[in-house]
Amino acid sequence: MNTAKSYTATRNACKMCTPLGAALVFHGIEGAIPLLHGSQGCSTYMRRYLISHFKEPVDIASSNFSEETAIFGGGANLKLAIENIIRQYSPGMIGIATTCLSETIGDDVPMILSGMDQGEGRTDLVHVSTPSYTGTHMDGFHHAVRAVTAYCNPLGSRIRHKPKPRKRINLFPGMLSNEDLRHLKEIFEDLDTKLILLPDYSERLEGPSWVEYHAIQKGGTPIRDIRDMSLSDASMELGALLAGLSQKGEKTAGTILKERFDIPLVSPGIPIGVKATDSFFSALEEITLKPVPEKYKRQRGRLIDAYVDGNKYVSKKKAVVYGEEDFVTAMAGFLAEIGIIPVLCASGGRSGLLKQALTQILPQNIRDQVHVHQGMDFTQMEEAAKKLSPDFAIGNSKGYTLSRNLKIPLVRTGFPIHDRVGGARILHIGYRGTQQLFDTIVNTLLGNRQDISTVGYAYM
């Protein structure tokens, strides 16, 4: 891996802290509400961050540590918080994510929770350990998915198979946009296959206007569906790095279900680009035993035709790609597929797997032009990018400073989109999502060429 000069301080981070990912996951479960066990600020900052992307209410409760709590332990505060949340929100589940503070003082959350009444018909209390000093928001996200899956599907909980009219698949999509999640649901409807998608915040964090106030918005994966995961025919996890982690022996939601109930697990990358979407659909064919519907074949046909029409506008162009490691890998694979060289692939994450994942997805002939950096911040990224004279950057809003300083356009994708509306409505995946990305990239490059031209033709 190429190494940039490493600095002690992080300057304009390309990552968020672990509890944020966990909080987002709990917003993707029906009737669930996240509770951060720590200071009030953590909840408020993360709410603000998520609200600014989704433009929707995002309630995150806090156990609200004080000095005394930090000294004597957070047990009493946590219990009080849970009682108050139940009183005000009547949630089906409270997702308790820890923070650096509660982890460091050594609060034993499972023990605190075990002292609480969790009998039949009560609120599920799911704990996920998310110390902010380890990993990134993406780790918090995966850990929360794993915690919920493990909690709802304890060993030995599987009831005997009843004959099922149709296949049932567990899908762990990772951190995708609302529109991506809706697209996945559409695909499974078209395949007439029961889908358990975890998490699914696509309705909760993008609902219609209200007539009356909803303490917890409608939508999300039903908890009873999550409990039924142990009965599914297969599980699928999206993300090349997630697959790498489970190969390394780190437990994921999918590997837990495989271990406990012997449910087969397939782990394709995020389906961005023709090749990646092909792999995704063939994996789907395999586990659902259903052929790919004609509709998607037509989308694929149109997409490749569009690739051809636009080929010379993108060929040999250079891009900076940044964000979560899985996202960067998938995006770089797509860019390479259309002839764009992802000259700089960077992430704030440090899984140690990014280089390997990219090596697998990128063609041999461009690999030596691709600079891969894990644990990188935006300031280092800008310094590295300067030497590579990229044509554009692709990633979340936080790269705007970089793109402005380098005077290159920014194609906004991923999370967070804080400086535009509709960030959650961006479709990245499938043939249709790839089509939209392709059009956006080509038009961004054309628009930029037009804007800086002294002539200004209104014709390509």
Added chain:
Amino acid sequence: MKPISILEDRKNQVFTKGDDEFDISCGKKSLAGSVSQRACVFCGSRVVLYPITDALHLVHGPIGCASYTWDIRGALSSGPELHRMSFSTDLSGTDIIYGGEKKLEKALFELIDIYRPKAAFVYCTCIVGIIGDDVAAVCKKVEAKAGIPVLPVHSEGFKGTKKDGYKAACDALFSLIDRSREEIPEKIPLSINILGEFNIGGETWIIREYYKRMGIEVVSVMTGDSRVEDFSSSHRACLNVVQCSGSLTCLAQKMEKEYGIPFIRVSYFGIEDTSKALYDVASFFPDRPDIMEKTALLVREEVAAILPELYEIKADLKGKRAAIYVGGAFKAFSLIKALKHLGMEVVLVGSQTGNKEDYALLKDMCNPGTVILDDANPLELAKYVLEKDAHLFIGGVKEKPIAYKLGLGFCDHNHERKIPLAGFEGMKNFAREIHETVSSPVWDLVPRKCFVDVLK
């Protein structure tokens, strides 16, 4: 749907004027499990010191606190923009075990070397208070070697509320002022310091211009568009003029004690309060009647310039109902007056950090039936906005989706906005913004107003 209930422990933080015996409870820690709109101690410190543009602001802790506060505030600079960078020691697991002092020291030296700041602030986050890093000692060591003031800000998130963060920031700022103070004790004639003004959308520039026209010299601003060197003569000002009283009153008190500078509290929001602020400053210099004359002229000119448009807008807004939920109560006072000016009625008013006197004053200013809230949560805000059938919500980014979901207009009055709302010009912007949102035709389509769902 079941009615929204108020948590038992919060009942004495919610009042309706006229219905209840008024004895609001405030200044309390937020209730565990209540989704407070407040942030933490760190947030309080960060907002006060952030606009010092040529200082290094290093957040000592895991990445979150720095990530979530990166360049989110509209505090403009006329020069350096170092304040817009987000620096963090990004502590990891091993730092938590072995302590973060070495990393902090190395980070400080490195950053000072690269960015050549005029001073450095080190913000302590929750974890630092727990692992016991001696941040003050590290700062002292770096300061001695680097030759610039390096100041610890004791802003561990859990050690109080946002208000305690203001105090921690004031302590650090006072330390900077006192340390960089030049050895000339004489007062600068006809001079003031502006405190609690953060140059959101260029507000400091608007206000500075007024003082210039009045013949008053602004020695330093704390902290909108400020430079570290500005503070070297802060102690020579004749008067401290404090806005946003919640955040910087403690600094004003300290400067009064140490340097004998008296202070007055003002607000630059709305016609009435802006005029009063300028007149109050002018009357502080009674030997110079010319200043008062210039002030009167300024107010006349500025008011005359915006009144016609305000009258036009008022015709549209008359009788519309507004809800206000802001950080400091002082801002709420001005907002109530400004809304009255536009013919609007305030039906809900609340703040994150108001004190007893603030709430008593709010009660006096409001009409009977107005709901008054301390440290409210989204459920309470929604409940009363619906009950009072408000047309407009004034708040910050966390209140925006509540307003929009329920089909109300919204005006951002927080530090993230990019439009100046201070002074006479700001009043015009404020009126326009409210007018734009309240009179938008989209409200006719939202389900709460349009009960017939055509698709059903």
